[in-house]
Amino acid sequence: MKLKGTQVLLEVLKEEQVEIIFGYPGGAVLDIYDELYKSDFKHILVRHEQGAVHAADGYARATGKVGVCLVTSGPGATNTVTGIATANMDSIPLVVFTGQVPTGLIGNDAFQECDITGITRPCTKHNFLVRNIEELATTIKEAFHIARSGRPGPVLVDLPKNVMAAQIDYDPAAVRIRNHEALYKPAPKKMANVLEMLTRAQKPLIMTGGGVILGRAAEELTRLARRYRVPVTGTLMGLGSFPGSDPLWLGMLGMHGTYYANMAVSTCDLLLAVGVRFDDRVTGTIDTFAPNAKIVHIDIDPSSINKNVTVDLPIIGDTKAALTDLLRFLEEHHYEPDDAARQNWLAEIDDWREKVPLTYCQNGEVIKPQFVIQTLHKLTGGDALITTEVGQNQMWTAQFFGFDRPNSFITSGGLGTMGFGLPAAIGVKSAFPDRQVVDIAGDGSIQMNIQELATAAQYNIAVKVVLLNNGYLGMVRQWQELFYEKRYSHTDMTYAPDFVKLAEAFGVAGLRATKPGEVADVLRQGLAMDKPVLMDFRVSREECVYPMVHPGESISQMALGTREMIN
Amino acid sequence: MEKKDHIISILVYNKPDVLARIAGTLGGKGYNIDSLCVNTTTQKDISKIVMTTCGSQATVTRIENQLQRLVDVISVEDLTNVESIHREMVLVRLNWTAQNTEAVKNAIDANKWKIVVSGDAFVIIEITGDKTQIDFALARLEPHGIADVTRTGLVALKLED
Ligand SMILES: Cc1cc2nc3c(=O)[nH]c(=O)nc-3n(C[C@H](O)[C@H](O)[C@H](O)COP(=O)(O)OP(=O)(O)OC[C@H]3O[C@@H](n4cnc5c(N)ncnc54)[C@H](O)[C@@H]3O)c2cc1C
Ligand SMILES: Cc1ncc(C[n+]2csc(CCOP(=O)(O)OP(=O)(O)O)c2C)c(N)n1
Ligand SMILES: [Mg+2]
Numbered sequence: 001m002k003l004k005g006t007q008v009l010l011e012v013l014k015e016e017q018v019e020i021i022f023g024y025p026g027g028a029v030l031d032i033y034d035e036l037y038k039s040d041f042k043h044i045l046v047r048h049e050q051g052a053v054h055a056a057d058g059y060a061r062a063t064g065k066v067g068v069c070l071v072t073s074g075p076g077a078t079n080t081v082t083g084i085a086t087a088n089m090d091s092i093p094l095v096v097f098t099g100q101v102p103t104g105l106i107g108n109d110a111f112q113e114c115d116i117t118g119i120t121r122p123c124t125k126h127n128f129l130v131r132n133i134e135e136l137a138t139t140i141k142e143a144f145h146i147a148r149s150g151r152p153g154p155v156l157v158d159l160p161k162n163v164m165a166a167q168i169d170y171d172p173a174a175v176r177i178r179n180h181e182a183l184y185k186p187a188p189k190k191m192a193n194v195l196e197m198l199t200r201a202q203k204p205l206i207m208t209g210g211g212v213i214l215g216r217a218a219e220e221l222t223r224l225a226r227r228y229r230v231p232v233t234g235t236l237m238g239l240g241s242f243p244g245s246d247p248l249w250l251g252m253l254g255m256h257g258t259y260y261a262n263m264a265v266s267t268c269d270l271l272l273a274v275g276v277r278f279d280d281r282v283t284g285t286i287d288t289f290a291p292n293a294k295i296v297h298i299d300i301d302p303s304s305i306n307k308n309v310t311v312d313l314p315i316i317g318d319t320k321a322a323l324t325d326l327l328r329f330l331e332e333h334h335y336e337p338d339d340a341a342r343q344n345w346l347a348e349i350d351d352w353r354e355k356v357p358l359t360y361c362q363n364g365e366v367i368k369p370q371f372v373i374q375t376l377h378k379l380t381g382g383d384a385l386i387t388t389e390v391g392q393n394q395m396w397t398a399q400f401f402g403f404d405r406p407n408s409f410i411t412s413g414g415l416g417t418m419g420f421g422l423p424a425a426i427g428v429k430s431a432f433p434d435r436q437v438v439d440i441a442g443d444g445s446i447q448m449n450i451q452e453l454a455t456a457a458q459y460n461i462a463v464k465v466v467l468l469n470n471g472y473l474g475m476v477r478q479w480q481e482l483f484y485e486k487r488y489s490h491t492d493m494t495y496a497p498d499f500v501k502l503a504e505a506f507g508v509a510g511l512r513a514t515k516p517g518e519v520a521d522v523l524r525q526g527l528a529m530d531k532p533v534l535m536d537f538r539v540s541r542e543e544c545v546y547p548m549v550h551p552g553e554s555i556s557q558m559a560l561g562t563r564e565m566i567n
Numbered sequence: 568m569e570k571k572d573h574i575i576s577i578l579v580y581n582k583p584d585v586l587a588r589i590a591g592t593l594g595g596k597g598y599n600i601d602s603l604c605v606n607t608t609t610q611k612d613i614s615k616i617v618m619t620t621c622g623s624q625a626t627v628t629r630i631e632n633q634l635q636r637l638v639d640v641i642s643v644e645d646l647t648n649v650e651s652i653h654r655e656m657v658l659v660r661l662n663w664t665a666q667n668t669e670a671v672k673n674a675i676d677a678n679k680w681k682i683v684v685s686g687d688a689f690v691i692i693e694i695t696g697d698k699t700q701i702d703f704a705l706a707r708l709e710p711h712g713i714a715d716v717t718r719t720g721l722v723a724l725k726l727e728d
Contacts, residue, residue: 301636306625
């Protein structure tokens, strides 16, 4: 079959079962767009290339499949960098196609030339510049394989214009790719070690992370915790990998984790850390992290092991495979926890839970942001796919939404990219048009990719933006309040557009609530609409996220907030 | 932890930017490369890189793990505690003067160094050896006025697999 490069691209995308491309055209990809025009590929035209990458990223996080984008060379390519770095930090599988000037012009400062493989080398899992049509199909296939295998990540493929215009005899059966997946099989000896540690432990704790969601191991993790009554805490990226409504769930740990989760980590004598990378937001000062615990660490990437926290038993492998092995091993060896010891441990945790619950105070005539989130949870029955922006809005969502299922909380954890939530929600909603998809946003962040409201409007992608509008870059303001004697240097965002009118200008519905009594109604109305909606909640301006571990502190030393929050 | 020199041998697919990836990964994460040698192996699509770096065992393990993550890296091995031989080479150009001729010629003979080019005005000497031997040679020649010098990175080969 004689095909052009552009046709080979679309053929391979079909073979890879790509359902949707998020993209933006330009000179270097005109030929590819012409081919798209003739095909029936679903393509969403975003309004900024950063939006394309976040949308593909949201799609990938919600479905577990590889997200795909297509952009032009030069500025189109450089606009993807923040999106790619965001996906890279959270290990999200993407394939990003960038146009490139013809191979003969590379290096000449040609029009819209830029060394995008050079620029993205440090923030991709891998990248390719396709030098001739012979390597085109193999390279694309390899890109998908690399993106989704092992520890996933974004892969960029740079496509010079002349390569895409060239012709080749394409035979799909002849395409062979290298296998990059290092297969680690956790040794039975390791499982025996875990059994021994579990048997000895009086106060075991599971810490679940992004690797449990990426490895589709939430079911196994939940079974392990419930079968042996081990309490569970999780990182921001692990939320949803264990049901938030289960009594064994302690909430998130770390800087804005719950008091009881952090106390449990600081007191436990065995920590089963599954698919986590011990980020500094999680550990606080390293030498006081889980000081009494033996640590077992399951991770697929050897470079995550002993990187920040030194562990006692590293198990290098896939979370699903390792947990399945562990469950089988414990069953075969008739492990049963010591009932009395477990009872004491759970009671100790409940005391902390009672002393400092996760709470806030909705009184008076000002809307508390936490109240909006709780009401949203109630009205959706918790059954919504939630994205967030970055800052206080994100932390309150992590604290108060209570995620029951994996792949339902979609947030930029590692890079903390403001402007992520709206385009990510568009990606999620494209994958699940029948689900309720909500971006819980801040007024600062939403302005970073607000243009994507036009995308949502054009395709009637009915995402709902719940804007927690505090007129501040709230999270930064909070630090200025706590650590800079309230010198609010450049964090006041009172000068802002009228978000309701702005939404309407984009062809999106706009709603507003200014009093606590209006919150439920506005949410109900917004959620019911079959079109994109922006709901502007005017919330308490100087609310802080509590509890909080101050930077440079141990996570057992939390600032608990106002008196009314402590029992 | 105690820092020491480590010799790391890396097999890679011979891709145009593989060296940039390795240098970028280590540089970007704040690790130093002290010396580097790269060339193809008997398989033309595979290259071997020998790199030396100074650090604690924990740091070097992190370096190995980071390198192992790279898609084009086939294997990484720390040769520091493996039986292996190590060589560097240096080329030294010296200008003859009335004072140094005799002494330099004696040094070359005594140490069995190799003269690559010798003219009326200058000589280029080739010296191969391990790090101590090269350091010794340069110290020996220094007082006689070295005009220019180029030293390779270290290469290493295991005695057995
Ligand atoms: C404003 C702000 C505040 C934050 N505050 C907090 C906080 O208070 N608490 C908190 O927890 N986080 C917080 N974060 C998030 C934090 O920065 C990190 O993103 C997060 O802690 C990392 O989660 P993780 O350890 O689960 O790792 P991830 O980044 O999700 O990494 C996944 C790990 O699992 C491994 N893995 C991947 N796939 C598999 C597989 N199939 N099998 C086995 N292993 C696998 C990977 O190698 C990696 O080590 C905050 C972020 C922001 C922006
Ligand atoms: C692109 C980007 N720039 C700057 C920051 C630093 N930053 C972190 S949180 C934050 C404030 C976010 O404000 P807003 O979106 O209003 O959320 P709030 O904290 O008020 O809920 C800023 C500026 C960032 N995370 N991302
Ligand atoms: Mg704000």
